[in-house]
Amino acid sequence: MLQKNVETPARVEISKKGEKYRLLVNSEEFYIKGAGLEYGNVPALAEHNANSFRTWRTENGQKSAKEVLDEAHKNGIMVTMGIEVGRERHGFDYDNEVIVQNQLKDIKNKVLDIKDHPALLIWGIGNELNLHYKNPKVWDAVNDISKMIHALDPNHPTTTSLAGLSQKEVDYIKERCPDLDILSVQMYGDLPNLPYLIKKFGWNGPYMVTEWGATGHWEVPTTDWGAPIEENSSLKANNYLKRYQGGIAADSLQCIGSYVFLWGNKQERTPTWYGIFLENGKETESVDVMHYLWNRKWPENRTPSIEKFVIEGKTAYDNVTLEVKKQYSALLNVMDQEKDSITYSWEIMRESTDLKDGGDHEIRPKVIEGLIVSQKENKIIFNSPPKGAYRLFVYASDGNNQAATANIPFLVE
Numbered sequence: 001m002l003q004k005n006v007e008t009p010a011r012v013e014i015s016k017k018g019e020k021y022r023l024l025v026n027s028e029e030f031y032i033k034g035a036g037l038e039y040g041n042v043p044a045l046a047e048h049n050a051n052s053f054r055t056w057r058t059e060n061g062q063k064s065a066k067e068v069l070d071e072a073h074k075n076g077i078m079v080t081m082g083i084e085v086g087r088e089r090h091g092f093d094y095d096n097e098v099i100v101q102n103q104l105k106d107i108k109n110k111v112l113d114i115k116d117h118p119a120l121l122i123w124g125i126g127n128e129l130n131l132h133y134k135n136p137k138v139w140d141a142v143n144d145i146s147k148m149i150h151a152l153d154p155n156h157p158t159t160t161s162l163a164g165l166s167q168k169e170v171d172y173i174k175e176r177c178p179d180l181d182i183l184s185v186q187m188y189g190d191l192p193n194l195p196y197l198i199k200k201f202g203w204n205g206p207y208m209v210t211e212w213g214a215t216g217h218w219e220v221p222t223t224d225w226g227a228p229i230e231e232n233s234s235l236k237a238n239n240y241l242k243r244y245q246g247g248i249a250a251d252s253l254q255c256i257g258s259y260v261f262l263w264g265n266k267q268e269r270t271p272t273w274y275g276i277f278l279e280n281g282k283e284t285e286s287v288d289v290m291h292y293l294w295n296r297k298w299p300e301n302r303t304p305s306i307e308k309f310v311i312e313g314k315t316a317y318d319n320v321t322l323e324v325k326k327q328y329s330a331l332l333n334v335m336d337q338e339k340d341s342i343t344y345s346w347e348i349m350r351e352s353t354d355l356k357d358g359g360d361h362e363i364r365p366k367v368i369e370g371l372i373v374s375q376k377e378n379k380i381i382f383n384s385p386p387k388g389a390y391r392l393f394v395y396a397s398d399g400n401n402q403a404a405t406a407n408i409p410f411l412v413e
Contacts, residue, residue: 009116009155010078014181014206014256021206023157023256025078025121032208032257033294034080040264040277046075048287049294054080054210054259056127058110065114073119080159080210080259081114083107085126085142087133089357094137107145108152115153123149123156124210128163128186131358139176146179157181161210163358165194170201182256186211189219189239192246198254209248209258213276213286215239217269221317225389225411227351229316230273232406234306237285244293260290267364269352270391272405278395282403301338303402308333311392311408320410322384332378332394332406340398346372346380351389351409384412 012030015022023030034052035045038060045053053072058065058081065081072079086092086103094100114120125145129138146158159182162169173183183203187194191212198207214236217228231239240260248258265275272278276286285303292298311330314320322328334342349365356362368390373381378396389411397403 007073007118009120009153010118012121012156014157016206020253021256023206030078030121030257032080032259034257034259035263035290036211036259036261037263038266040262041281042071042075042077044283045263046077048291048299050077050290052078052080052121052257052259053263054082054124056082056124057084058082058114059084065110066117069114069117069119073117077119078121079119080122080124081120082124082127083110083145085129085138085145087126087129087131087358088135088138089132094135094141100137100141103141104144104148108148111149111152115149115156120156122182123153123158124184125149125158125160125180127161128358129160130169131163136172136176139172143177143179146177146181150179159184159208159210161186164190165197165201167201170203174202181206183207184210186261187247188212188214188216189243191243191248192250194247195251195255198251203254206254206256208256211261212243212247212258213240213261214274217273223409223411224319227389227391227409228269229409230270230407232306232309233272233284233286233303233404237289237303240286240289241292244289260286266359267352267362268359269355269362270393270407271364272393272407278403278405282395282397282401284402285404287402301340301398301400301402302336304334304336304340304342304396304398304404306332306396306404306406307335309394309406309408311410314408316406316408320408322410322412324384324387324412326384327373327381328384330380330382330392330394330408332396334378334396334404336398338398340400342378343397343399344375344378345395345397346375346382347393348372348382348385348390349393351391387412 033050037053161184262275309332347367354363371382391407391409393407395405
């Protein structure tokens with residue numbers, strides 16, 4: 001007797017017609033409109049009409065891989081499932097054949113657990129394994145993982161995500177990872193150059209962009225004391241649009257889609273740098289941009305836009321230096337298309353000192369209480385903290401779960 005309502009895995013494959021590559025799901029073209037999502041809002045992703053998200057690992061500490069896939073399937077979304085692979089920068093030794101084989105066995109069990117889930121789209125083998133590494137044997141291991149996956153699972157392609165793109169890495173992937181189906185690249189401020197670099201370095205196969213978004217903290221100007229200057233939420237949104245158009249949509253032949261970073265929130269240099277949601281779940285202007293890109297129309301209610309943010313008339317680019325035990329003023333001007341009533345909140349925190357690479361976990365600096373003397377709508381008076389490096393953060397909310405944000409680094413001497 002046949003079972004009823006049995007879910008079957010999707011048949012996912014790469015197709016090439018002429019010079020154009022396409023990702024096919026059950027024989028229908030599937031252009032990836034996606035986001036990186038660790039603990040983010042999957043229903044909101046579906047409401048904005050995305051069709052996929054990617055993870056960085058099968059077990060994220062909060063949900064199992066099956067639970068992640070179940071939630072995706074419930075919302076009509078498919079998943080590029082990340083597989084944690086040891087990084088040389090974390091001490092993994094690819095000259096040690098025993099630990100390499102143990103890693104392969106461990107990954108095999110993870111693949112067997114979820115390979116037939118209907119929400120599974122692609123296997124992502126490792127993340128930025130080329131960051132701060134020297135041993136090219138990592139690519140042999142990636143290829144062995146890909147071959148193992150293909151032997152167990154004929155329905156889903158494999159990829160690996162590179163930090164940036166270089167001739168060396170393209171050559172290594174072509175030579176040592178011939179079993180991979182797709183190349184994945186992670187790029188931020190330099191994203192509009194990606195189609196050119198793909199051709200320059202001789203990658204002739206399909207690729208996708210698995211991280212892109214805000215200008216990286218390594219790419220922006222810094223203050224005289226070395227604090228990277230974060231773009232405000234409106235400038236970020238403008239750059240998201242330009243980068244997508246120039247670095248992703250511009251290549252209709254080899255690029256099969258992308259995952260914006262980050263559909264959620266995290267501390268990395270600041271609590272607001274990379275997440276396109278705030279810590280309280282409110283959407284920033286970059287979510288408006290993704291809605292536009294995924295739907296070809298703007299959302300009905302737009303997020304407030306920042307026009308001006310200053311401390312004593314100086315912007316973040318003016319090396320704001322304050323004196324101990326003095327009072328200062330800060331002002332934020334925003335524009336809201338729907339003329340919504342705006343509420344403002346402010347925070348002062350020390351410059352982060354827990355600085356990591358490659359998105360590794362960082363500790364969020366604590367808010368320093370008691371410094372704000374008075375607040376009148378979009379203006380505050382505050383006392384300067386003790387000597388040191390700090391940031392003043394402001395959030396402007398429109399009452400519709402949307403908010404603008406900006407911060408100014410300042411030094412107290």
